[in-house]
Amino acid sequence: MSQYWTDIVNKLDPYIPGEQPQDQQYVKLNTNENPYPPSAKAIQAIDSYKKDKLKLYPDPESTLLREALAFRFNLQKENIFVGNGSDEVLAHSFQAFFKQQKNLLFPDLSYSFYPVYCGLYEIESTTIPLNENFTINSADYNIDNGGIIIPNPNAPTSILMPLSDIEKICRESSSVVIIDEAYIDFGGETAIPLTKKYDNLLVIQTFSKSRSMAGLRLGYAVGHAALIDGLNRIKNSFNSYPVDSLAQVAAVASIKDEPYFQQSCQKIIQTRKKATEDLQKLGFTVLPSAANFIFVTHQTRGAQQLYAELKQAGVLVRYFNKPRIDNYLRITIGTDEEMQTLISTLHGLLT
């Protein structure tokens, strides 16, 4: 508290990212980072960039990057907005579209940054409960609203919603629908093609997960040019140059390296399959995942205790002390070796 803070600052309940303890080396399966490095071509692009040019401002429009993304998705660059990580893109989107007379809708269990953005921009919201099995019932969103945002696959549940349900929600809503596809490349089908049909649909993706570039901060939104124009008006009233020069060249190179992208996503999917089977053998229920993490609960051992015991043993996973999911662990898919360490550690703890 400070006399100098605005009311908003006083009322905020900021987001808390996954812990990054420095006290020992952990097998780090708690922040959904990719265990594989970025494309060698992205690294090459950074290495060969003439660093003297860093004295100049970056391209404020990120033109080459938007063109590369547009080409990949068979759209125009006017359909693409890029920002300093998808969290920034989400923040701008909340301010650009969701401060309405009617309430914003999102699932009661989803990305815990959404209610924080609502606090930051004084947006009223209503949370829609997931079904008992943690799936989303699209019909629940067919109510009066000032906007809808849904992660697909959902986090922390990892469960994918069918594209037909997303289309239904877009068709029935008269406000903006955002599909937050941070994890879509690990087994889902993107809603981006639907943006050609629905001018109220905005799809947000990130370079932090499937492209292994969390350290460079890059995210983007795809949608009708009028939605992108709205985001640009916010961005140009906040920070003219959100994406730095090295991130721009690395991102373009990553986009152009489709084989590596496909290969590393497939590797995660294979490892997820194996880890799921191994965990089931240890008595875990594993929700069907289309993400680079799994959401698991054990038939006898409590999640909070397991989280602490795993941390003690050098394996970090994520635990949320929240109603309905307080007996679940969210576990990032690492390398095969990292998952083997997890499994053998759990084996020791459980038997």
Place this chain on the structure above:
Amino acid sequence: MSQYWTDIVNKLDPYIPGEQPQDQQYVKLNTNENPYPPSAKAIQAIDSYKKDKLKLYPDPESTLLREALAFRFNLQKENIFVGNGSDEVLAHSFQAFFKQQKNLLFPDLSYSFYPVYCGLYEIESTTIPLNENFTINSADYNIDNGGIIIPNPNAPTSILMPLSDIEKICRESSSVVIIDEAYIDFGGETAIPLTKKYDNLLVIQTFSKSRSMAGLRLGYAVGHAALIDGLNRIKNSFNSYPVDSLAQVAAVASIKDEPYFQQSCQKIIQTRKKATEDLQKLGFTVLPSAANFIFVTHQTRGAQQLYAELKQAGVLVRYFNKPRIDNYLRITIGTDEEMQTLISTLHGLLT
């Protein structure tokens, strides 16, 4: 306009950065970039960073960078906030401190992003006219207010305000005073030591000008821990990881290379002195500058016409079509060679 935009987006009047035309090679003296490269040590830090680690999120707290800045300014890291360029730091500051019952005050001629931030966060403001000679009268700010922000040196005028005047404003104000020191290293004295005495003073600086790192996007705020805490609450409700990993290591290396920093600032100051004399000989009035740019007007030739003629001849400067300054040009200090090109081009145009 779009039916999907919020009222704020509809009402926004976004900032327009200096033009970056791609049609030909210009001598580019329009966006106050530094003509010299970043410190070789900063470039080395990027080159030697193990790029595989870019798969991991950056340190969300930018701890090493905040420690390096704290050490340089003889403060604690709790007194330092870093962001994705000083524009982001400014934006967060407006939201954290300036949305108050009373109006924010800033000079009628200053950084043209300030009124844009006011639009973005619905902050009411009052502009205080500069004196006839473009200096700031500190007594004018001793009125009821919800905050004060002043660039020092001011932009686009380039004129420095004495530290004693800043101290007077801090002492007399019961709200937050921000001194925006983007250009302070080119001949001014920073107000940072005053932050130990005045808990309502926040000083904002950037790596984009004196440290030649505009392409990496880095800015910071210095002040009492309670002000920094307020900024952190905003940042952690907007984007947990605003500063990427490469920018963090490069910035630390830049801060530690004090000799290069001093040397490149001195070079700009020398070039500014020479350019000022040369322009005076050509009939220009040059305001006394403590920045890496000068603000000039010609005794007979109109500024708008000169701007267009210079652009035609391949030299870009900045022209603002605004009352009181519509007969002035803002000219960035480039290398000696670039300034010589400017002078000889002007010589050709004027004689």
